[in-house]
Amino acid sequence: MPTVIYGRYHASDQRLQNMLQHIAETIGRDVRVTSADRINIVKGSSVNSLHLINEAVDFHVIGLSDAEAFRALRENRVAIFGPEVGDDYRWQLIQHGPYTSTGGPHLHLGYSPKGKPPRVN
Ligand SMILES: [Zn+2]
16 A cells, blocks of 8 residues: 655644545555654745644655646545635645755645634745
């Protein structure tokens, strides 16, 4: 079964862990995490980053380019994330390209907790 490889990174939010596993299984490929919980603001990142409240992970899908993986995720977004309706839709999925200021190209998955102001990647 496709799995999520965390390496040295820690994602403390069970909801994010479950979603990454769900993504791996839906796409049928392993997912490699390249950043998760952050204690410090990294260069180029925002003070409002979801990473700082342990609500974001950066990743690649092994065997796919970020563009291919992003396309696959968008095409399967209802199966993966559910319908994008109302206040319950709290997920953000972003493809960061080669000019991103935080650690090179990657996909970013974040979850904006209810009752808190929206945050950025
Ligand atoms: Zn990120």
